Amino acid sequence: MYEKELHDVLIGEGADLAGFCCLKDVKNAPFPYAVSVAYKLSDSVLKTIDGAPSKMYFQHYRTVNTKLDLIALRAVKFIEKKGFQAFPVAASQSVAGRFYGYFPHKTAAVLSGLGYIGRNCLLITPEYGSKVRLATVLTDMPLSPLSPLKEFDCGGCLACVAACPAGAISGKTPSLSGTREDFFDAEKCSDFMKTFKDVGRGAVCGLCIKACPKNKL
Ligand code: SF4
Numbered sequence: 001m002y003e004k005e006l007h008d009v010l011i012g013e014g015a016d017l018a019g020f021c022c023l024k025d026v027k028n029a030p031f032p033y034a035v036s037v038a039y040k041l042s043d044s045v046l047k048t049i050d051g052a053p054s055k056m057y058f059q060h061y062r063t064v065n066t067k068l069d070l071i072a073l074r075a076v077k078f079i080e081k082k083g084f085q086a087f088p089v090a091a092s093q094s095v096a097g098r099f100y101g102y103f104p105h106k107t108a109a110v111l112s113g114l115g116y117i118g119r120n121c122l123l124i125t126p127e128y129g130s131k132v133r134l135a136t137v138l139t140d141m142p143l144s145p146l147s148p149l150k151e152f153d154c155g156g157c158l159a160c161v162a163a164c165p166a167g168a169i170s171g172k173t174p175s176l177s178g179t180r181e182d183f184f185d186a187e188k189c190s191d192f193m194k195t196f197k198d199v200g201r202g203a204v205c206g207l208c209i210k211a212c213p214k215n216k217l
Pocket residue numbers: 163164165166167168169188189190192193204205206207208209
């Protein structure tokens with residue numbers, strides 16, 4: 001009953017996409033429902049990634065994470081005022097083992113119908129391809145998806161596999177029922193990014209986003 005109102009609040013706060021899902025089929029989910037929020041990265045900034053990570057993308061990535069965290073806080077405020085619990089999962093964090101946040105953003109986003117997981121291990125949305133970042137709010141407020149689940153739609157494309165200098169993307173088809181390690185090596189990705197210390201601490205790469213034809217850059 002709160003979906004439309006909360007969706008409008010989140011879009012009003014600057015989210016590009018917002019959705020909701022039930023987590024009853026997700027093993028060990030700490031709350032029964034989730035809000036998923038996506039913020040689109042700047043096309044102009046992504047174009048500065050030219051064969052190597054860029055300082056402009058590094059700064060933009062951090063700013064977008066902060067914006068997402070603020071949008072998530074607005075969702076928390078809305079939900080708590082209605083008498084429910086709300087737990088924000090930060091846009092970027094490793095708190096549940098290396099490279100794992102408290103709850104996987106992409107699981108919430110896929111179940112909310114925002115997109116599917118591409119071979120590059122990123123959410124691919126119909127509207128913006130993989131040029132989005134995500135935040136999640138876990139809650140006991142009953143919320144239903146506003147959009148149907150999206151089918152895997154990478155087809156035979158392997159552009160991100162070819163573009164990744166770290167060899168982190170296997171090319172296998174991702175599945176929510178499997179693990180990330182089945183198709184993506186986060187350690188290789190992280191190790192590669194650490195070689196760009198001049199770009200920034202904990203640098204981000206983005207070559208696989210730049211290469212994805214779904215982004216229409
Ligand atoms: S961010 Fe860079 S290193 Fe990591 S998977 Fe994408 S292309 Fe490979």
